[in-house]
Amino acid sequence: MALHVVMLGPPASGKGTQAVRLAQSRGIPKISTGDILREAAQSGTELGFRAKALMDRGELLGDAEMIGIVNERLARTDAANGYILDGFPRTVRQAEALDRMVHTEPLVVIDLAVPDEELLKRMQTRRVCSGCAAIAEPGSSMDACERCGGTMITRADDSDEQVRQHRLDVYARESKPLLDYYRGRPTFRSINGAQAPDKVAKELAAQIDQMLAVASRKRS
Numbered sequence: 001m002a003l004h005v006v007m008l009g010p011p012a013s014g015k016g017t018q019a020v021r022l023a024q025s026r027g028i029p030k031i032s033t034g035d036i037l038r039e040a041a042q043s044g045t046e047l048g049f050r051a052k053a054l055m056d057r058g059e060l061l062g063d064a065e066m067i068g069i070v071n072e073r074l075a076r077t078d079a080a081n082g083y084i085l086d087g088f089p090r091t092v093r094q095a096e097a098l099d100r101m102v103h104t105e106p107l108v109v110i111d112l113a114v115p116d117e118e119l120l121k122r123m124q125t126r127r128v129c130s131g132c133a134a135i136a137e138p139g140s141s142m143d144a145c146e147r148c149g150g151t152m153i154t155r156a157d158d159s160d161e162q163v164r165q166h167r168l169d170v171y172a173r174e175s176k177p178l179l180d181y182y183r184g185r186p187t188f189r190s191i192n193g194a195q196a197p198d199k200v201a202k203e204l205a206a207q208i209d210q211m212l213a214v215a216s217r218k219r220s
């Protein structure tokens, strides 16, 4: 059964880290809209140029553009057996569009809940690979990426205090309403994302297995 997962949660809640682990263990791609935009910015495309200006200020790109990007990405063959979406949807309009794109399988929606003080701390200390976008283990002081050997850097939108706070404000205004949008569904779960990454991963895997078991019982 194809697995379609949406990872919700504020910036630095651990969505990216957990999405990578889950994608690896289930053999399906992680699709991160932030990574797609950062790649476009590195390649110097017109989209990348516009995206970088907005990302560096902690603003969101427009819904129509993001919906178009994700629609195209989900149509690629590697997404045929499912995917983990990280960073999309970020608004209710994006969520409505996603519901129109995915109607064969239930969408598993995972919210990672983390208090604001912890998020601000994580954003300030987070380091990512400039080459492959891998996220360093918290507290790691390695200068080279363990995966590809690339240089570990601080993301531009993590390096400014005002932008860090602004992203939390944008999350509260634009993305928190998604919790009400999804909360009533039987495939929605909220997990305490302030726990150690291994613990979050374990809980996440258990919740997904339980939801898949219920779904396959209903089918048979």
Ligand code: AMP
Pocket (backbone or CB within 6 Å): 011, 033, 034, 035, 037, 054, 055, 056, 058, 059, 060, 061, 062, 066, 086, 087, 088, 089, 090, 094, 157, 167
């Ligand atoms: P992330 O890596 O998910 O933290 O995303 C980094 C930045 O990319 C965000 O702060 C936004 O500027 C932009 N972005 C990523 N995903 C979306 C989206 N679904 N809608 C609008 N903007 C997005």
